[in-house]
Amino acid sequence: MAMEEVSNKQIVLKDYVTGYPKESDMEIRTTTLKLKVPQGSNAVLVKNLYLSCDPYMRGRMSKPHGSYVDSFTPGSPITGYGVAKVLDSDNPNFKKGDLVWGMTGWEEYSIITATQALFKVEHTDVPLSYYTGLLGMAGMTAYVGFHEICSPKKGDTVYVSAASGAVGQLVGQLAKLFGCYVVGSAGSKEKVDLLKNKFGFDEAFNYKEEQDLNAALKRCFPNGIDIYFENVGGKMLDAVLLNMNLRGRIAVCGMISQYNLEKPEGVHNLTSIIAKRIRMEGFIVGDHYHLYPKYLEMILPCIKEGKVTYVEDVAEGLESAPSALIGLFSGRNVGKQLVAISHE
Structure with missing residues (x-):
C-alpha cells in the first residue's frame, strides 16, 4: 500500500x-x-x-x-x-x-x-x-528569573519592564503572591489597565508617555527598587540603575529595545552597580528545565484557584x-x- x-x-x-x-x-x-x-x-x-x-x-x-x-x-x-x-x-x-x-x-x-x-x-x-x-518556556522563564535569580524577600519592591508580555505578566503575579510591591511598565493604555486590573500590579505606567523615565521610577518607587526583571535594556536599564537600592538584584531576561538596532544603545549609569553593590545576572531558561516539574507543582494549583491569570x-x-x-x-x-x- x-x-x-x-x-x-x-x-x-x-x-x-x-x-x-x-x-x-x-x-x-x-x-x-x-x-x-x-x-x-x-x-x-x-x-x-x-x-x-x-x-x-x-x-x-x-x-x-x-x-x-x-x-x-x-x-x-x-x-x-x-x-x-x-x-x-x-x-x-x-x-x-x-x-x-x-x-x-x-x-x-x-x-x-x-x-x-x-x-x-x-x-x-x-x-x-x-x-x-504560561506552562511552557515563558512560564519557566518568569519562574527561574524571579525565584532563582532575584532571590526575592517578602516586602521587596519589584519592577518589571515589558510587563504585559508573555513573561512579564507572570513575573508580576509571582511577585505579588510572594508578598512584594510590584510596578510594571508597558507601551499602551490598554496594557497598563491590564497590569493594574487583571494582573494585580500595585502600580503601572506607560513608558511612551513619560518624558523622563528616571522621574517616573522615582514617582513609583519613592523608596527605590530592590528587584528589576529586565526585558527591555537601553534607556530603561539606564534609568533603573539610578533607582536601585543597595544590594539590589537585576535578572536580565531580554533586551527587546536593542534587538533591531545596528549599534546597541549605550548604558551610562553602570557605576551604580559598584556604588549600590547591585547583582546583575543574565540567564537562559534552557539551563533550568530540570526545575520544570517543580514549577508545574507550584503553578497548576495557582491557575486552578484563580490566583494566576494569563x-x-x-x-x-x-x-x-x-x-x-x-x-x-x-x-x-x-x-x-x-x-x-x-x-x-
Whole structure:
C-alpha cells in the first residue's frame, strides 16, 4: 500500500535580516510529507497545533554572530516553541496520540529529531495553548528569573519592564503572591489597565508617555527598587540603575529595545552597580528545565484557584504567523503572542 503523502505548508526565512524584520523577509511554501517516521531515526512526527512567537527569535533571523541561539537557515522553515500532537513515533518516550510542547517547525507537520527538547503534556484540564506560554518556556522563564535569580524577600519592591508580555505578566503575579510591591511598565493604555486590573500590579505606567523615565521610577518607587526583571535594556536599564537600592538584584531576561538596532544603545549609569553593590545576572531558561516539574507543582494549583491569570493574543492560521512575529517588535500584541494552526 502506498504511503500517504500530505501537503505541508511552511513559513520559510528568505534571507538573514538586518534592522527591523518585515513580513516580506518570510514566505509561505508548500511541500509534501509522508506521515511516517523512518525506522531507527528515534524521531517523532507531529501535527503542530499552536506556535509561540517570542522576541529571542529576532536574534535567530540574523547572520550567525555568537548569540546564545543558533541562527535560522535561510530557505528552511523557521523553528520555535510550539504545541503539537504526535502522529507517529520511533522514540520510546513518545507514542501516537501524545500531546507535546517544545521545539518544532513553523509548518503544519514536523519531524522532530531533537526530542530532548520535547516535553509531554500531562495536564489537559488547562487550555492547551498555555503550553506555548504560561506552562511552557515563558512560564519557566518568569519562574527561574524571579525565584532563582532575584532571590526575592517578602516586602521587596519589584519592577518589571515589558510587563504585559508573555513573561512579564507572570513575573508580576509571582511577585505579588510572594508578598512584594510590584510596578510594571508597558507601551499602551490598554496594557497598563491590564497590569493594574487583571494582573494585580500595585502600580503601572506607560513608558511612551513619560518624558523622563528616571522621574517616573522615582514617582513609583519613592523608596527605590530592590528587584528589576529586565526585558527591555537601553534607556530603561539606564534609568533603573539610578533607582536601585543597595544590594539590589537585576535578572536580565531580554533586551527587546536593542534587538533591531545596528549599534546597541549605550548604558551610562553602570557605576551604580559598584556604588549600590547591585547583582546583575543574565540567564537562559534552557539551563533550568530540570526545575520544570517543580514549577508545574507550584503553578497548576495557582491557575486552578484563580490566583494566576494569563492573557493570550491569538493569531489564526499559519499564514498569520509572520505578521504575528513582526508585531512583537512594535508592541502590537496584548499579552502572550501565539499562532493557532489547528484547534483540535
